[in-house]
Amino acid sequence: MPAPSPNWVVDEIIDHLRALGSDENRAGMARFGIVTDRSLGVRNTALRSLARALKRDHERALALWETGWREARLLAVFTDDPKQVTAEQVRRWADGFDSWEIVDSASTLFVEAGHFDLVPAFAADEREFVLRAAFAMMAGAAVHRKNEPDATFIEWLVLIERHANDPRNFVRKAVNWALRQIGKRSTSLHAAALASSRRLAESSDRTARWIGNDAIRELTAARTLARIEVRQAEKGSRKIRR
Incomplete structure (x- = not known):
């Protein structure tokens, strides 16, 4: 060969x-x-x-x-x-999504290409895998877009709470993933994500409660809190060097 x-x-x-x-x-x-x-x-x-x-x-x-x-x-x-990668290409590829594996891999590329501004449009789409892409992109941006302001993620928390009652497996898992990743990004976002998680945990909806309780477990874990402190310290060091 x-x-x-x-x-x-x-x-x-x-x-x-x-x-x-x-x-x-x-x-x-x-x-x-x-x-x-x-x-x-x-x-x-x-x-x-x-x-x-x-x-x-x-x-x-x-x-x-x-x-x-x-x-x-x-x-x-x-x-x-x-x-x-253009926004038109992102939309066209999203139309062909048929598997969580393709969604999650493509979402990484979309975030790297800077097209996470399409998140609200994807979140408004009822197709399971396009909707999953919205939250996979949120999770990817939380990890990889180091200079993105907290305001972007605060806005996305609104979408997370809005869609937390979607029972479809590939959607609910992505919503949970995005919530946890946003909460681990910084001290301020940790507080905001934890507040969202607690509201969801008190919901009358079973799926929302699962998402909220699962996120609370991770966001309040000692190892998570320690990592956030380290990231916050590193972020402060970068600002001083500038």
Whole structure:
């Protein structure tokens, strides 16, 4: 089997993926709720390794996405150039979401590309995986957008509380994920997220109570509080150096 190259075109990549895939891998993916109708059965570890060999190429990423194959779409996400990702592309790709795995991987790219301003639009979309993308992007931004002001996340807490009663598994888990990540970002956001969590914990809605109580457990854990203190100290040190 030839070594992957940055010069490979889509057909060469698909042929390589077919050689790597297996029915056993597809069965394993299905057990984790991954859609396998359009899967070649290649593990994520192999895809990550292949992406490093292929390197970034925006036009090729667009073409990979259009094939519809799970592995090709993940490679599209892993190898696209965030600087060239447009809001129109983000919306178009979101229209094709059919699996939590694709959503979470693509959301990382969308945040890196700076398109988390689409969060409110995605949060207003009733489709399960588009709605999940809104909260996956919140979680990603909380971790990776170091200079984003607290006001952005405070606004998102309103959306979190609004959608905390959605019982769909892939939505409720993403809402919970976003709430916890925002609460771990800074001291001020910890207080705001904990207040949101406590309101949800007192809700008459079962899903909202689960989200609130689970977030409270993590946000009040000693290890979480210690990490927030460390982050706050590091943030203060960066300001002094400036």
